[in-house]
Amino acid sequence: MIALVEACPNDGRINPCSQCSARRLSVCGVLADEGLQRLSAISENDTFDAGEILVREGDPATNLFNITAGAVRVYKLLPDGRRQIVGFLFAGDFLGLATGDRYAFSAEALSAGAACRFHKKAYRKLLATLPDLETALLDRASHELQAAHNQMLLLGRKTAVERLASFLMDLSDRDRRAGGAGRIIQLPMTRAEIADYLGLTTETVSRVTSRLKVRGVIRLLTLHSLSIEKPAELAALAGLDAGDFPA
């Protein structure tokens, strides 16, 4: 849930740069070499297939992951099977920081990928000796909390169209932060997953997508990628919250 890397100083992108990959950790810019080596020493490189379960809600929270490739969905379930996806993770994001003794969520791979896995205990012990890393994590946690608040606004008060528009704007922003133009959006998840992230049903997601398509706001390239044709209109539909000012 917590990404240590926003823009890697080596290549300016979110994804781990070659240097980071070599070190199996996306912690560019935060730690000096010695710290990196000590982190690497307590970590293991894992790969995972699509659909693989990384973390199960209720299990003892022994591990902590840094996603280095692929995508992951993090979700909570109600006893009757209703699901709320609380976030999608991509390369550079952390999984398992916000836990107590047991995981309060489950995590499954959306696609094949890889992660760097730490033992939480060793990690916490090391953390105490790396104040810079701790500060960086606190910042990340703050950002995560802000994102969660935005999602609460979305889930509690936005209409179906506003939710989907907000979601597409988020993906667009993410693409821009990763160095893209923010016009072509990849959707590595199914409609059901989008629905469970936005508090809707697949049918509603599908209908709203169609409406946006008919109105010419978006254009579907494939089922899992689209192009934003009218960014201004999409932004307006997303219902920018009262704290966002145009520059």
Next chain:
Amino acid sequence: MIALVEACPNDGRINPCSQCSARRLSVCGVLADEGLQRLSAISENDTFDAGEILVREGDPATNLFNITAGAVRVYKLLPDGRRQIVGFLFAGDFLGLATGDRYAFSAEALSAGAACRFHKKAYRKLLATLPDLETALLDRASHELQAAHNQMLLLGRKTAVERLASFLMDLSDRDRRAGGAGRIIQLPMTRAEIADYLGLTTETVSRVTSRLKVRGVIRLLTLHSLSIEKPAELAALAGLDAGDFPA
């Protein structure tokens, strides 16, 4: 949003104990005397009246508050006035930790109270020299994030009855953690505020409350306090999520 105190070691309660109050800070158990004194040195004691605005969404995030008395609502607005309350803060809670340059939320006093105010810059500088405090804050941020995830599950997937039942269970838990029996619940907020916290309308909150009353699950003592008559039934209605196990 982040409480430093869970159970104060001096008296076992959430509210700042007498020692904390004397120091104008609810950081019992985390810092040695010297750290407490240095924190005190960069803080000021403020009081506020009901309805007073402590933080306005979009303003530069210069301050950080530790609530020492009273209650506060934290919320986000959409341009057309729709409001989502992202949390209620009580004595011991922190306000303003999860911010970037500008506040991403507004905060208003529910009731008269008091807060200890820090300049964020001085605070961050001091934080770097108090690793124990930083670790404690990171833990707090984790708990906040978990709470936000639970609220996302509530807002995205729970029915009106489940939302209200969950809310009452939360207040009950809070009371128990503060040393109470968890049977008598205080509601220092209006129905409209409960509605804006649960993603409902005042009418729905009122109707659902009535239904719980008729079913004998709760009993209203006054408009702003009630008694839980059938805790087991309320817990069942709250739809405990799949990760909660009965002991």
Next chain:
DNA sequence: CGCAGCCTTGACCATTATCAACGCTGGTGG
């Protein structure tokens, strides 16, 4: 080529929002 899973569309329905009226309550001023 066929099948399974995902997606879309349609018809209908339910939950909750909206609109409206009225009751309660606490504070204020006559």
Next chain:
DNA sequence: CCACCAGCGTTGATAATGGTCAAGGCTGCG
């Protein structure tokens, strides 16, 4: 001290958004 008033809360009638159920189309893989 009482009456009034404003704001909050409750209840009812109606409406709308989005959910449910159902059928059929697409797509990608074996």
